[in-house]
Amino acid sequence: MNLSTAEEGKEYIIQRIETDDEELDAFLFSLGCYSGEPITVVSHMKNSCTVSIKDGRYNIDKGLAEAIIV
Numbered sequence: 001m002n003l004s005t006a007e008e009g010k011e012y013i014i015q016r017i018e019t020d021d022e023e024l025d026a027f028l029f030s031l032g033c034y035s036g037e038p039i040t041v042v043s044h045m046k047n048s049c050t051v052s053i054k055d056g057r058y059n060i061d062k063g064l065a066e067a068i069i070v
Contacts, residue, residue, distance in 0.1 A: 003049060003065035006041045012070035014039055019067045031058060033068065 006012055014037050017028055032054040033039065042050040048061045 001070055003039070003041055003051065003060075003068045003070060004044075004062055006070055008041050008043055011038050011040045013037070015069045017067055018069055024064070024067075028064075028068075031056070039068070039070065 003012075014033060014035055016035055017025060017033070019025060028034065037053065040052040042052050042057060048059055049065050050057055050059050051065075
């Protein structure tokens with residue numbers, strides 16, 4: 001399952017990141033988004049979702065949410 005289909009308010013563990021873009025991988029890693037880390041979907045919007053990673057909240061677009069497998 002990816003983050004775009006995840007339930008709001010439930011904590012998940014990131015299994016892997018599915019992207020071929022090294023720059024995107026580095027960006028997600030800098031946010032603390034990598035395998036084994038807990039992540040929570042705070043809310044879903046039309047083309048994005050808000051997630052909580054560690055002590056931060058981030059708004060990510062739908063494409064990026066689909067690349068994060070939980």
